[in-house]
Amino acid sequence: MLDIKYIRDNPDTVRERLARRGEGYDIGAIVKLDRQARDLETQRSQLQAKSNDIGKTIGQKMKGGADPQSEEIRSLKEEGNQIKVQLSELEPQEKDLKAQIEAQLLRFPNLPSETTPVGKNEDENVEVRRWGDEFLPNNTNILPHWEIGEKLGILNFDRAVKVAQSRFVNLVGAGAKLERALINFMLDRQTEAGYTEVMPPILVNSNSLQATSQLPKFAEESFKCDSDDLWLAPTAEVPVTNLYRDEIIAADNLPIYHCAFTPCFRREAGSYGKDTRGIIRLHQFNKVELVKLVRPETSEDEHETLVRDAEAILQALKLPYRVIELCTGDLGFGARKCYDLEVWLPSSGKYREISSCSNFGDFQARRGNIRFKEAKQKGTQFVHTLNGSGLAIGRTMAAILENYQQDNGTIEVPEALQPYFGKETI
RNA sequence: GGAGAGGUGGCUGAAUGGUAAAGCACUUCCCUGCUAAGGAAGCAUGGGGUUCAUCUCCUCAUUGCAGGUUCGAGUCCUGUCCUCUCCGCCA
Numbered sequence: 027m028l029d030i031k032y033i034r035d036n037p038d039t040v041r042e043r044l045a046r047r048g049e050g051y052d053i054g055a056i057v058k059l060d061r062q063a064r065d066l067e068t069q070r071s072q073l074q075a076k077s078n079d080i081g082k083t084i085g086q087k088m089k090g091g092a093d094p095q096s097e098e099i100r101s102l103k104e105e106g107n108q109i110k111v112q113l114s115e116l117e118p119q120e121k122d123l124k125a126q127i128e129a130q131l132l133r134f135p136n137l138p139s140e141t142t143p144v145g146k147n148e149d150e151n152v153e154v155r156r157w158g159d160e161f162l163p164n165n166t167n168i169l170p171h172w173e174i175g176e177k178l179g180i181l182n183f184d185r186a187v188k189v190a191q192s193r194f195v196n197l198v199g200a201g202a203k204l205e206r207a208l209i210n211f212m213l214d215r216q217t218e219a220g221y222t223e224v225m226p227p228i229l230v231n232s233n234s235l236q237a238t239s240q241l242p243k244f245a246e247e248s249f250k251c252d253s254d255d256l257w258l259a260p261t262a263e264v265p266v267t268n269l270y271r272d273e274i275i276a277a278d279n280l281p282i283y284h285c286a287f288t289p290c291f292r293r294e295a296g297s298y299g300k301d302t303r304g305i306i307r308l309h310q311f312n313k314v315e316l317v318k319l320v321r322p323e324t325s326e327d328e329h330e331t332l333v334r335d336a337e338a339i340l341q342a343l344k345l346p347y348r349v350i351e352l353c354t355g356d357l358g359f360g361a362r363k364c365y366d367l368e369v370w371l372p373s374s375g376k377y378r379e380i381s382s383c384s385n386f387g388d389f390q391a392r393r394g395n396i397r398f399k400e401a402k403q404k405g406t407q408f409v410h411t412l413n414g415s416g417l418a419i420g421r422t423m424a425a426i427l428e429n430y431q432q433d434n435g436t437i438e439v440p441e442a443l444q445p446y447f448g449k450e451t452i
Numbered sequence: 453g454g455a456g457a458g459g460u461g462g463c464u465g466a467a468u469g470g471u472a473a474a475g476c477a478c479u480u481c482c483c484u485g486c487u488a489a490g491g492a493a494g495c496a497u498g499g500g501g502u503u504c505a506u507c508u509c510c511u512c513a514u515u516g517c518a519g520g521u522u523c524g525a526g527u528c529c530u531g532u533c534c535u536c537u538c539c540g541c542c543a
Binding site: 064067068070071072074075077078080081082083084085086088089099102103104105106107109110255274397405406 | 469470471497499500501510511512513522523524533
């Protein structure tokens, strides 16, 4: 959430930064509502003060033994009643205005960072670096991962569709074990890199989704449990970041680094016809997520190391990839800056997103009221939150099935993964 | 799912409807003088106003949350969420 005070004091800056994302963000209305709300609040609190005064006076007089029926008490009560009438008009107005402001504010995206490249859409994203050309497979007859997967009997779609729906998969035998090996491998690596593993709830309430900014704007993207205020988490970012919602963290305890393995659930509304085959875009997929809560002045550096920590997995698996910096037009709602890691998928001759690493600044912290406090200092500040996949498990498996495909139709298991998988080939 | 109890500062914990005790912890200071004890003050968060701005200052709100009654609600009423105990069910 944007800071209303910042909008108030720097409307032009806000306008200009939002415009970098594209059209359609008008802060005029909110500035006006804010002015009205503050005027009302000033009026209301003055009346409130008077009312408090009367209450106190009556209280003191009653304590002193005054007759409740006396003229003095009755006239004070009458005065109190009049204030109450005035308040009953002002209060709903103020409340309504503030609710409107809040609702609008929740629908404004974060301001892009000064360094985020300006662009209209994904075509204007910027490639930052590329890694692993020497590992590009030279086999030109590489089968797409879903074909080789079904051929080897380790990916099964038909039965998963029967059990659930399209966009679900069943992993069999070596497929299931490979998934498990990848999970353990990634968690171990990220733990060694300094992230504390957590295993949070993956059903999350509306407040949590609002804090990390999946709500209110993206409600149709998540699965909702009908009879409870619970949703299936679309990413571990939600439960892990929200572990600290409404907390004031001692500054000494920052930075906080967490990694978490969770299944993730997405409705993929509006992606009909996209990636309908294979395991690139499923309603349920596994992911190891990295989450950081840091001091504001460190968040840019923390963002860079977060990306490096995600890259380290791809490097260890010797999977070719590139790092893309998203331009303002493609930037996620809550992010001020974002790098995507894209892994090479030889069957389609394309790089595909396998990790998205974002710096949210104080955007999520403000929504979730996650603050920190310096010892011996007054006041609190919002932390900065960051997260990134480290990595998406299914897409990593797809990349392995393709990049490690041998001429004889077997899959070589990446060396780093062999201790976890227990075999050298599939 | 059934029955009961309860949600008050960092923690413990009071408050016949009269405007949130006290203790512990913490911070600063004083006294004392040696692994200690005593005294004083301070000690929450958020909003608004004031200010070029910060602090101060003024003010409002916050006893889980949302309403209601009242001049006045921690206290009474209604709804709701959460926690705990017992029972039931259950991996």
